[in-house]
Amino acid sequence: MTDPKVDCSSLPTYTAHLVPCKVRYTGATEEFKDNFQMDLSHGESLKKVEPDSQHNTSHVTYFRGRKVMGQEILSSSDYEAFLMSTSEASDASETKIAKPIAKLSSVINYERDGNEDRLREEIDKFNEFIELNDIVHS
16 A cells, blocks of 8 residues: 655645534534634634633633633644545555545634533543653654
């Protein structure tokens, strides 16, 4: 099997938003007029620190009238993250080929208002996974 090289510098760059809801729909929607694709001024309006909160949330927005609070869990200064597309290998094996289709500039994890403790737990578990991953792959 060949090892295809992909020029990642030409890939589009996105911010991933992990939102805690099941919408059972894939595709464009009026719910997110911009599908969380923020321009600079809109992005700044989403970044609100909750002054009376003991939790470190950096993104606040609303989904279907409900407040969701988010925190960046991965930035491009820490790691290179990619959105991958998988396909079957051309031979008869069960091999899957993963190909990067976009680069992630950051990943933001959201939780519903009132569930900030759950957000903190999720982020702690994610950081634990990253630490373990660094140990295994270094």
